[in-house]
Amino acid sequence: AQKITQTQPGMFVQEKEAVTLDCTYDTSDQSYGLFWYKQPSSGEMIFLIYQGSYDEQNATEGRYSLNFQKARKSANLVISASQLGDSAMYFCAMREGRGKAAGNKLTFGGGTRVLVKP
Amino acid sequence: DTGVSQDPRHKITKRGQNVTFRCDPISEHNRLYWYRQTLGQGPEFLTYFQNEAQLEKSRLLSDRFSAERPKGSFSTLEIQRTEQGDSAMYLCASSLVAAGYGNQPQHFGDGTRLSIL
Numbered sequence: 001a002q003k004i005t006q007t008q009p010g011m012f013v014q015e016k017e018a019v020t021l022d023c024t025y026d027t028s029d030q031s032y033g034l035f036w037y038k039q040p041s042s043g044e045m046i047f048l049i050y051q052g053s054y055d056e057q058n059a060t061e062g063r064y065s066l067n068f069q070k071a072r073k074s075a076n077l078v079i080s081a082s083q084l085g086d087s088a089m090y091f092c093a094m095r096e097g098r099g100k101a102a103g104n105k106l107t108f109g110g111g112t113r114v115l116v117k118p
Numbered sequence: 119d120t121g122v123s124q125d126p127r128h129k130i131t132k133r134g135q136n137v138t139f140r141c142d143p144i145s146e147h148n149r150l151y152w153y154r155q156t157l158g159q160g161p162e163f164l165t166y167f168q169n170e171a172q173l174e175k176s177r178l179l180s181d182r183f184s185a186e187r188p189k190g191s192f193s194t195l196e197i198q199r200t201e202q203g204d205s206a207m208y209l210c211a212s213s214l215v216a217a218g219y220g221n222q223p224q225h226f227g228d229g230t231r232l233s234i235l
Contacts, residue, residue: 037226043229044226044228045161045209045226047224047225050223091161104166105163106151106161106163106224108162110158110159111158
């Protein structure tokens with residue numbers, strides 16, 4: 001079974017509008033972390049935002065916010081006030097475990113391509 | 119530049135040749151990871167090191183693949199007898215895992231794109 005599912009292969013969004021990227025995950029661990037990365041066409045993976053499974057508040061980082069619904073196992077990324085430079089692939093990823101085990105591998109979803117239209 | 123550095127950025131080689139990639143992590147990071155990303159997919163975990171110890175290897179890492187981190191700083195990933203299916207982007211990431219540092223993200227390099235002719 002897929003551990004991370006991103007159901008939207010591609011999306012168009014108008015400049016200055018908000019966009020929500022879906023991510024659902026599957027784990028039996030109580031302790032885990034969820035990450036979003038941006039990958040522009042140049043290839044580098046850029047860390048955007050992190051949500052821990054025990055965090056009570058939704059994470060926010062500038063124009064990025066994470067809509068974390070633990071019972072539904074979803075961690076959707078919201079980008080507000082889209083800019084042309086937001087055009088990229090966006091990946092949701094999960095890290096399972098806690099403490100020293102929390103430094104383990106990331107499991108990535110298949111990604112969502114976002115194109116911002118002027 | 120204090121980010122993760124990978125070399126080379128691109129490598130084109132003939133099937134059957136050996137290739138080696140290098141990754142220099144962020145200097146204070148004790149963990150180093152290798153991932154492989156094929157076109158249109160998310161990265162897939164290959165292996166990771168804590169300092170010089172290789173702690174986990176994916177089943178994707180066949181016996182043609184070997185990774186080292188001899189002094190706990192830079193790492194090399196070698197692929198022997200390359201095959202067409204090895205064509206991919208090879209990404210290196212590093213992170214700091216230590217008491218009191220909470221949940222640190224992995225920081226990625228720009229990757230090495232391997233093309234097998």
